[in-house]
Amino acid sequence: MKRSISITAKAALVATGLAVAAPAAAQTNLDFWSWRQEDAKAYNEIIAEFEKTHPDINITYTAHEAKAYNTILTTALAGGAGPDIIHTRAYGSLENISGAGYLEPLDGKVDFSHIPESLLRGTTLRADGKVYSVPFATQTVLVYYNKDLFDKAGVTPPETWDEFKQVTDKLKEAGITPLANGIADGWTIEVASGAIMPNFYGESFFGDVTSGKTTFEDPRYVAALGKMAELAPYMPTGFEAVDYATMKALFTSGSAAMFIGGSWEIPAWREAGLNFGFMAGPAAKAGDTRMVATWLDGGYAVNAASPNKEAALEFIRFTATPEFAQMLADKLNNVPAVQGATPKDEALQQIIKLQEHQTPYIMLVAFRYQKPTGSTLLQDGLKKLLTGQATPEEVAKAVADGLASPE
C-alpha cells in the first residue's frame, strides 16, 4: 500500500515535471548583437514588447564597442559562432559578411512591402540580388543653423545658393564663423557635399551615373564640385586641420553659425541646449526643389549558422512592420526605413518631410563596393579642391578615373 502510493506520487511528480518542462523546452533564447551601446535601454524595451506577443522567445541584447564591432562580429562569424540576430551595417560593409555566406537570405521570408526599393538596395547582395538584412533607419544630410546667431546677424535661413552666400557674408561681417565644417576628417567633407551638391547635379544624375550613362566628369557634377570650392572662405581659420570634434565644439559653443552634418547629430545639439534649426541644402536657384541626401544606416539580419533560425526570423519579420518603425522613431529618434510610422518628435517629422525630395548619398550607396572606394576618391578630391590645389575638372577626372580602374 505504502509502496503503491509512493509510486503514484513519483509518477505524478514526473508528470508535473514534464508539464513544467514543456514550455521551458519550447522557450528559445536568442542572442542579438549590435554596436549601439547608447541604445541598449530602448532596444530592451522594444524587445520586451516583442516578447509580450511571443512568450516563447527570449532575446538578449548585447551592444559592443562601435569601432570594434565589425572585428568582433566577423571574428565570431568566421569561427562559426556569433549571435542569432545581427545588427548589420549596409552597402559594402554588409557585403563583407553577406558575400561570405554568413547571413540568411530573407526574400520570401519577410514582408518588405513597407520598405522603399531604394533602401532595400542597401541590404541587397549585388552578386545574387537577394536581401540579407531588414533596413532599419536612414540618415539624412542636413544644414543645421544656430537661430540665436542668425538673429544676432539679422539673417534668416537661406533658400537658394545666392541667399546662402549672402547669409554667410553677413555672418562673417558680424564676426561669426559662418560654417563649422573643416576638412581634417575626410568623411565630414563628404557629408557636407551631400547637402550642397545634389541640388546642383540634379535628381537624374544618380541614375545616370550608376547605370553608366554618364561618368563623374559629367558637366553637372563638375559644376556641383565648383560650388563646394566656394565653401572654403566660410569655414573656420585653419579649417585644414579642423576635425569632427572641433566642428562640433565650434557649433555647440556658438562660435559657428552653421554645421552641415548627419541627422544623428540632433541629440547632441539638444543636449548642448542649442537653439537650432535645420534645413535642406540651398536650391541652385529660386523655385528649384531642395533635395536631401539620405542613406541607409544598417539593418537586422539572421545568422545563417543559427540553430534557432525560425525564432530569429520571427523577430526579423517584426522589424519590418510599422509598429516597430513607430517604436524606433519614438524610443530612439531614428528615422525609420520602414514606412507608415508617425513619429511624435517634431524634428523627426520634419526630416521625414524633407525626405520627400531625397536622393541617395551617392558614394556610400553606390560606389563603396570596390577599391578605391568612391568615398576615398571624393574625399581626397574635395580636400584638394577646398585647399585650392585642384580644379573641379581635375577632381572629377580623378574620381572618374579611380572608379574606372579598380584593383
Next chain:
Amino acid sequence: MEAVDFERAKAIRQRNLRLWLAFLLAPPALVLIIFVFIPMVSAVLYSLYEWDGLARGEFIGLRNFYDILFGPRLSAELFNAFWNNVKVFVTLMIVQNGYALVLAMLLARNPRGYRFYQVVFFLPVILSTVIIGFQWKLFLNPVFGLVNKALIYFGLSDWALPWLGLPETALPAMLLVNSWHWFGFPTLVFLAAIHRIPTDFIEAARLDGASEWRIAREIIWPLMAPAVTIIVVLTFIGSFNWFEIPYIMNGLEGSPEGSTDMLGLLFYRTAFGSVSVGTSDFGHGSALAVLMFIFIFVFSILATKYLTSREVEMS
C-alpha cells in the same frame, strides 16, 4: 673506480641543471610560438589567397605581392607611405636622437639639478602614446589649440597655421610630438653609455689638449657605440612600424593628401578597411604585412651587424 663515479655525478648534475634551464625557458618560448610565429605563418598563407571580404577565395600565388609592388594604385600608396617612413626615420635620428645625444653629453657633465633634469626628460616617455597624441592634437587645434593661441598672443598670427591640416607641416608637427614623447629614452641610454666610459679617458684627452667638442666626437662618441647601435636599430624598427601618433593625430588615411601616410596605416586600412576606405582585404593586407616584416627584419639585422662591428671593448 672512485674517480669515475665523481665524473658521473658531475655529469648528471650538469645535465640536470641544463634540463632545468630548458624547462624554465620552454613556457615563454611556447607563448612566443603561439602568439608570434603562428600568426606570422598564417599571414604568409593569407597573402597567397584572394579574399572577398572575410571569405577566402582561390590560391593566387604572389599576385597580391605583385599588386602591392607594381599595381597602379596600391604601389603608389606603398611608395608614398614608404618614403614617409624613411623621412620619419631620418628626422627622428637627427631631431630626436641628436637632441638626446646633446642632452646626454650635457647631463654627463653633472650639472646642478642633474636628478631633476633626468626625471623631467624621462617623464614623457612613461606617458601613454594615446594620451600624448590626443593631447598634442588638442594643443595643435587651429581653433582652440594652445600653440596657435600662444603664437597669436605673441603677435605671430602669421605663424598660427593649421599645423595638422597642411601637407607641409603635418608630418613635421607629428614628428616633433613623437620626439617630445621619446627623446628621454635615448637620452637615458646615451647617458648610461657615457657614464660607462672611465673618466680617465676624458681627462687624458683633456690633458692631450682636445677641445670639449673634440672629446665628444673622438673619444666619447666612438666609445658609446653599443648604445648607438641599440638606439639606431630601435629607431629604425619604430620608424617603419610607426602607427599610433599618425593614427591618433591625423587618422587612418594619412591626411592631408597622404603626407602622413605610413606603412602601418596603409596596412591597417587595406587589411581591415575603414568607414570611407571600404571593405577589408586580407590578401593585400597580409602581403603588405609580410613585405614590411621582411624589410624591417633584414635591415635591422644588417644594421646591427654593421653597427656592432664598430664597437670597441673598453679597458
Next chain:
Amino acid sequence: MANVELRAVDKSFGRVDVIRNVNLDIRDGEFVVFVGPSGCGKSTLLRLVAGLEDLTDGEIHIDGQRVDHLAPSRRGVAMVFQSYALYPHFTVRENMGYALRVAGEDKAEIARKVEAAADVLQLTEYLDRKPKALSGGQRQRVAIGRAIVRDPKVFLFDEPLSNLDAKLRVQMRIELTKLHGKLGATMIYVTHDQVEAMTMADKIVVLRDGVVEQVGPPLELYNRPANLFVAGFIGSPAMNMFEGSVVEAGADGLVLDLPGVGRLSWPASGTLKAGDKVHFGIRPEHFIREGEPDGKVAGEVYAAERLGGETYIYLNTENGSEVTVHASGDWAARPGDRLEAGFMLENAHLFGPDGQAVPGREG
C-alpha cells in the same frame, strides 16, 4: 723642463678640506714623490698640478709662470694614469700621437716623434696594435710613451705601477728611474708605497690628511723623521715605538722611563719637562747583538723568520709591547727563547707629546 712651485694651496670638496696650505718647491729635473696613506690627498695634489681639479685657494707656478688658471693642456704637463687611460679605439701609434694631432702638428713630425718614443720604450713592434692586445707592462709603457711624445715640462705619474705584478713593478721602477736620468725632466710621482718612494725619489713629500708632514731626500726622512707619523710611515718593517715619560728634565738632557726598555738618559732636552709623555723609536735594523749598547730591549720570541742572509725576530716584551728585530746574517732564535737586543742612542728617535721629534745629540 721646469721647476714647480706650490704656494699656500688649498682644496676643498664641499665642506671637506682635502688639501690644506701646501707649500712646495720642486726644482728643475727633480724626481719628487708624493707619498702617504690612502686618502691623504696626494692624488688630489697631483691633479691640482695637472689642472684636472681647480684650486680652492693658493697658486701654482710652473717654470716661473702662474698656471692655476690655465686649462690642463696649456700647463705643459703630461700625466700617466693609474689605469693608463689608453684610448681603446686607437692603436698604440694613435694613442701616442693624439696630443700632437690635436695640436695640429705635421703628420711626418708626429710619426717621427712617436717612433722615437716607441724606440726608447721598445714598443716599435706594437705600434699598430690596439691596447687590448697588449700586456699590462706594455700598456704601462705606452702610457709613458704618450707622455714622452708631448715633451712636457713636467711629468705627472699617478700610482702608475699599482696595477702591475710585483716582479714587473720592480723592473718598471728601475726603468722609470733610468728614463728620468735620460730625460732629465721634472717628474712628480704619486704612490702609497714607501718602497717606491725611497727607491725612486730625489725628494719625498709625505702627506697626511692634506697636510705636508715632511719634505726631504729619502735618507733624510729615514734618518731624521720630523715626527711620529713620518717615522712610522717611512721604513720597512716599521720603526718600533715605546711609550714612556720624562722623569727628569735638565739642561744637559732628559731621563726617560720607558716600560720594556727601562730608564735611559737622552742627551738633549728640547722643550720637554718632567712628566711629559714621549714616544721612543728604534728601527728594527738598528738592533745590535754585540758591542756595548746604550740600552737593551728584552722579551720572549714569538716568531722568527730566518732567511739566511737576514733574520726577522718578533718579541713580546714584559709589558706586552711587540718589537721587531731585523738583523743581518743568521740569528738562531726560536719561539719561546728569551732574547735581548741592544741599541745605540745615536740610532734612536724621541718624539714629544706633540709628536714632533726631539733632537738628539747632534741636533
